[in-house]
Amino acid sequence: xxxxxxxxxxxxxxxxxxxxxxxxxxxxxxxxxxxxxxxxxxxxxxxxxxxxxxxxxxxxxxxxxxxxxxxxxxxxxxxxxxxxxxxxxxxxxxxxxxxxxxxxxxxxxxxxxxxxxxxxxxxxxxxxxxxxxxxxxxxxxxxxxxxxxxxxxxxxxxxxxxxxxxxxxxxxxxxxxxxxxxxxxxxxxxxxxxxxxxxxxxxxxxxxxxxxxxxxxxxxxxxxxxxxxxxxxxxxxxxxxxxxxxxxxxxxxxxxxxxxxxxxxxxxxxxxxxxxxxxxxxxxxxxxxxxxxxxxxxxxxxxxxxxxxxxxxxxxxxxxxxxxxxxxxxxxx
Amino acid sequence: xxxxxxxxxxxxxxxxxxxxxxxxxxxxxxxxxxxxxxxxxxxxxxxxxxxxxxxxxxxxxxxxxxxxxxxxxxxxxxxxxxxxxxxxxxxxxxxxxxxxxxxxxxxxxxxxxxxxxxxxxxxxxxxxxxxxxxxxxxxxxxxxxxxxxxxxxxxxxxxxxxxxxxxxxxxxxxxxxxxxxxxxxxxxxxxxxxxxxxxxxxxxxxxxxxxxxxxxxxxxxxxxxxxxxxxxxxxxxxxxxxxxxxxxxxxxxxxxxxxxxxxxxxxxxxxxxxxxxxxxxxxxxxxxxxxxxxxxxxxxxxxxxxxxxxxxxxxxxxxxxxxxxxxxxxxxx
Numbered sequence: 001x002x003x004x005x006x007x008x009x010x011x012x013x014x015x016x017x018x019x020x021x022x023x024x025x026x027x028x029x030x031x032x033x034x035x036x037x038x039x040x041x042x043x044x045x046x047x048x049x050x051x052x053x054x055x056x057x058x059x060x061x062x063x064x065x066x067x068x069x070x071x072x073x074x075x076x077x078x079x080x081x082x083x084x085x086x087x088x089x090x091x092x093x094x095x096x097x098x099x100x101x102x103x104x105x106x107x108x109x110x111x112x113x114x115x116x117x118x119x120x121x122x123x124x125x126x127x128x129x130x131x132x133x134x135x136x137x138x139x140x141x142x143x144x145x146x147x148x149x150x151x152x153x154x155x156x157x158x159x160x161x162x163x164x165x166x167x168x169x170x171x172x173x174x175x176x177x178x179x180x181x182x183x184x185x186x187x188x189x190x191x192x193x194x195x196x197x198x199x200x201x202x203x204x205x206x207x208x209x210x211x212x213x214x215x216x217x218x219x220x221x222x223x224x225x226x227x228x229x230x231x232x233x234x235x236x237x238x239x240x241x242x243x244x245x246x247x248x249x250x251x252x253x254x255x256x257x258x259x260x261x262x263x264x265x266x267x268x269x270x271x272x273x274x275x276x277x278x279x280x281x282x283x284x285x286x287x288x289x290x291x292x293x294x295x296x297x298x299x300x301x302x303x304x305x306x307x308x309x310x311x312x313x314x315x316x317x318x319x320x321x322x323x324x325x326x327x328x329x330x331x332x333x
Numbered sequence: 334x335x336x337x338x339x340x341x342x343x344x345x346x347x348x349x350x351x352x353x354x355x356x357x358x359x360x361x362x363x364x365x366x367x368x369x370x371x372x373x374x375x376x377x378x379x380x381x382x383x384x385x386x387x388x389x390x391x392x393x394x395x396x397x398x399x400x401x402x403x404x405x406x407x408x409x410x411x412x413x414x415x416x417x418x419x420x421x422x423x424x425x426x427x428x429x430x431x432x433x434x435x436x437x438x439x440x441x442x443x444x445x446x447x448x449x450x451x452x453x454x455x456x457x458x459x460x461x462x463x464x465x466x467x468x469x470x471x472x473x474x475x476x477x478x479x480x481x482x483x484x485x486x487x488x489x490x491x492x493x494x495x496x497x498x499x500x501x502x503x504x505x506x507x508x509x510x511x512x513x514x515x516x517x518x519x520x521x522x523x524x525x526x527x528x529x530x531x532x533x534x535x536x537x538x539x540x541x542x543x544x545x546x547x548x549x550x551x552x553x554x555x556x557x558x559x560x561x562x563x564x565x566x567x568x569x570x571x572x573x574x575x576x577x578x579x580x581x582x583x584x585x586x587x588x589x590x591x592x593x594x595x596x597x598x599x600x601x602x603x604x605x606x607x608x609x610x611x612x613x614x615x616x617x618x619x620x621x622x623x624x625x626x627x628x629x630x631x632x633x634x635x636x637x638x639x640x641x642x643x644x645x646x647x648x649x650x651x652x653x654x655x656x657x658x659x660x661x662x663x664x665x666x
Contacts, residue, residue: 287622287653320620328661
């Protein structure tokens with residue numbers, strides 16, 4: 001381990017943590033299918049596999065990490081509940097995991113978040129605490145709930161158990177591929193804080209060391225690609241925008257980057273138009289509903305941008321939580 | 334067997350034929366996932382499972398029957414090729430199966446069929462023979478090709494091997510449910526000529542005899558529901574219309590109805606608006622792209638129209654081949 005990560009050595013997850021997460025998640029998470037995109041593979045010249053994580057509980061991989069994190073809590077901790085702040089997939093993942101485990105959950109969400117996301121989170125039985133994005137700090141509100149209730153804050157990515165839970169995504173994909181005699185040249189997944197890709201890299205390094213693992217990010221939000229080149233964590237420009245609403249974290253996490261710096265082959269970048277095209281291809285060829293962030297890795301493959309893709313590539317389609325009106329607009333464009 | 338079916342006794346498929354189809358299809362067809370619709374199940378008061386057959390090769394279950402039928406051909410027959418007429422899912426199923434097995438395929442399609450369907454069929458390497466719907470008979474053209482080439486006509490449903498292949502859909506669903514301790518009260522699938530439901534009924538009767546099997550049809554095209562009540566085959570009014578373009582066969586098949594009359598519990602009916610609603614629910618809750626016909630059985634469940642649904646129901650989401658513009662229109666409505 002390099003100097004920056006030395007002080008994290010006690011908290012970094014290992015592949016053993018991914019295996020333990022898989023045991024906890026067994027029968028609770030969906031073992032999402034590894035779908036082969038036959039026609040796209042013919043066009044690309046290699047076998048293309050899509051890990052359809054949009055079919056996961058709550059519509060994204062976030063359920064895995066959240067459930068693993070909450071499962072590891074003591075009875076006393078569970079009684080005091082959990083707190084999270086998120087307007088998106090992490091909120092739903094934590095709320096659903098908490099409901100299944102009988103743990104109280106308070107989710108701090110902006111008052112102007114899309115109504116459907118607030119309703120979905122409430123639909124899993126969570127208490128939604130609304131705040132004003134312009135005058136209040138969600139961190140302060142969450143800290144207040146933690147202090148007042150003794151609740152546990154569930155971070156979206158910079159947590160060893162969250163990373164380990166997300167890693168089960170790649171573990172399943174590598175197992176399912178091995179069962180049909182396939183080992184991946186490359187595994188590619190979108191990155192925001194880097195929890196999914198870090199967990200996948202742990203699984204890849206242990207189970208399929210020849211597989212090169214890449215992040216995929218939208219142009220402008222490519223802080224992982226730049227950080228991996230620089231060898232240390234860099235943020236992206238705060239004014240950068242993308243339709244990939246789940247890939248907006250401003251900088252790689254500490255724990256996640258300590259893993260990713262050691263294990264990843266690099267970072268790939270796609271444009272919003274390329275993501276829209278991948279959403280349309282997923283609709284037409286795969287019959288899957290992907291949200292923009294969930295289509296980013298597929299977009300990289302469709303653009304011929306996966307280095308070292310020779311025989312078989314796995315792209316993780318990480319989520320499918322997209323508004324109907326926006327999806328219709330993408331189909332019509 | 335009753336009088337009408339007595340002369341078919343030699344050609345009716347058995348559950349053994351479904352098992353043999355499963356062996357032939359192994360590794361060629363997708364073992365499509367049995368997805369639990371958790372939130373919908375809470376609303377409906379029973380566990381709802383969706384067999385996501387839209388994720389099958391070619392986007393519908395039709396690949397199963399076609400591949401099974403072609404696999405059973407002799408080498409001499411394979412050399413002379415196959416012929417089918419269809420503008421929809423059967424065309425793609427036959428073309429893809431033929432390509433995988435190295436068999437030449439000629440598909441007779443109307444010259445004014447949607448361009449995308451013609452292109453998809455050609456994309457599987459099939460020869461597309463266009464005809465004028467208003468002045469020519471597709472049956473005559475297909476018969477001509479059969480006579481001229483010694484090719485084999487692949488019927489869409491009234492064929493024991495086609496029925497047996499489609500039955501593997503329910504076989505997998507019942508197996509996957511048993512693996513998690515579930516047996517279905519009811520299995521419901523859309524019906525056009527009745528091949529899918531007949532195969533599923535064979536699997537259900539052998540593997541899960543307490544499961545009641547129902548057809549689902551669009552209002553006006555409910556010839557199975559009426560035929561099952563009457564005890565003999567009835568057609569639907571020729572002027573009847575529905576957005577369910579894959580459920581337009583005018584009368585139950587002979588072979589299929591001989592099975593269905595003995596094994597089915599009855600026929601359910603849904604409106605086009607109910608089908609549109611089910612397509613939107615599949616989009617939002619399941620992240621699946623369903624064509625109208627593929628959403629019919631889900632629609633019956635969402636309308637509370639499944640008799641005897643107490644603990645667990647399986648609906649077959651039979652296909653996802655839908656134009657982007659139409660899908661966008663459904664999302665926006």
